[in-house]
Amino acid sequence: MGKHSERGHADGVGRAATSPGATDVHEVVVREVVVREVVVNYGDVTALKGVSLTASAGEFVAITGHSGAGKTTLINAIGGIVPFAGGSVALGQNGHGPDPSAVAIIPQGNGLASILTAYENVLAPLRARRVPADAAASRAQDALASVGLGESGSHLVEELSGGQQQRAAVARGLALDATVLLADEPTSELDHDNRERVLGLLRAKADGGAIVIMTTHDPEAAERADRVIELDDGEVVHT
Numbered sequence: 001m002g003k004h005s006e007r008g009h010a011d012g013v014g015r016a017a018t019s020p021g022a023t024d025v026h027e028v029v030v031r032e033v034v035v036r037e038v039v040v041n042y043g044d045v046t047a048l049k050g051v052s053l054t055a056s057a058g059e060f061v062a063i064t065g066h067s068g069a070g071k072t073t074l075i076n077a078i079g080g081i082v083p084f085a086g087g088s089v090a091l092g093q094n095g096h097g098p099d100p101s102a103v104a105i106i107p108q109g110n111g112l113a114s115i116l117t118a119y120e121n122v123l124a125p126l127r128a129r130r131v132p133a134d135a136a137a138s139r140a141q142d143a144l145a146s147v148g149l150g151e152s153g154s155h156l157v158e159e160l161s162g163g164q165q166q167r168a169a170v171a172r173g174l175a176l177d178a179t180v181l182l183a184d185e186p187t188s189e190l191d192h193d194n195r196e197r198v199l200g201l202l203r204a205k206a207d208g209g210a211i212v213i214m215t216t217h218d219p220e221a222a223e224r225a226d227r228v229i230e231l232d233d234g235e236v237v238h239t
């Protein structure tokens with residue numbers, strides 16, 4: 001099957017459960033993300049030139065900017081998956097570095113394993129984080145249902161459309177129930193209704209106390225955030 005886009009209180013780090021599905025595991029709760037003067041180099045290319053931002057629990061922040069401005073690099077720096085040459089990223093107020101168990105990333109290009117089913121893709125990171133099997137299964141199924149893929153979990157990713165794959169990636173990020181959710185262009189492949197569905201889920205995560213940081217090229221999606229931070233050529237040009 002081909003790929004068809006659907007487009008047409010900063011009080012430090014604690015340990016607590018954050019949703020009914022998370023009552024069986026302890027997860028790190030982050031009240032604040034503080035990015036200070038972060039510099040990221042790829043060889044000779046300086047992708048971030050001293051970027052600073054703060055986001056607090058309950059906030060939904062959009063990062064905008066033209067292609068190549070550094071949005072993905074910023075998401076990955078906050079998520080701790082790209083090294084930075086200068087600056088710092090702190091989760092909570094005590095100077096903790098990025099903690100993988102506190103953060104979920106919905107990556108650009110979905111990052112799903114195409115030979116696994118959608119359900120297996122959502123389940124795998126939950127199991128990797130030692131969520132017990134029954135709870136992981138139920139969280140994976142609930143997350144898939146929340147993005148409208150309740151009936152499609154048994155399909156191989158390679159059998160899904162581009163938009164369905166993107167929603168499966170959103171489900172995978174949501175299922176982790178992390179208190180920092182980083183979403184890199186999570187609606188780029190979606191039709192209007194599914195874009196609204198996903199933006200509503202991200203809004204609900206923030207309203208539930210998470211810190212949601214989303215990159216987007218879509219002005220209408222950015223409008224749904226509490227704040228918009230614009231990057232240009234590796235620098236914050238508007239907040």
Ligand SMILES: Nc1ncnc2c1ncn2[C@@H]1O[C@H](COP(=O)(O)OP(=O)(O)OP(=O)(O)O)[C@@H](O)[C@H]1O
Nearest residue numbers: 042045046047065066067068069070071072073074
């Ligand atoms: N792995 C890499 N190696 C070398 N340069 C890179 C690498 N990844 C990104 N870059 C460069 O870093 C800069 C920022 O890229 P980044 O992907 O963060 O931008 P972006 O704003 O997310 O772009 P887009 O909207 O197209 O996804 C660009 O100049 C890009 O070419």
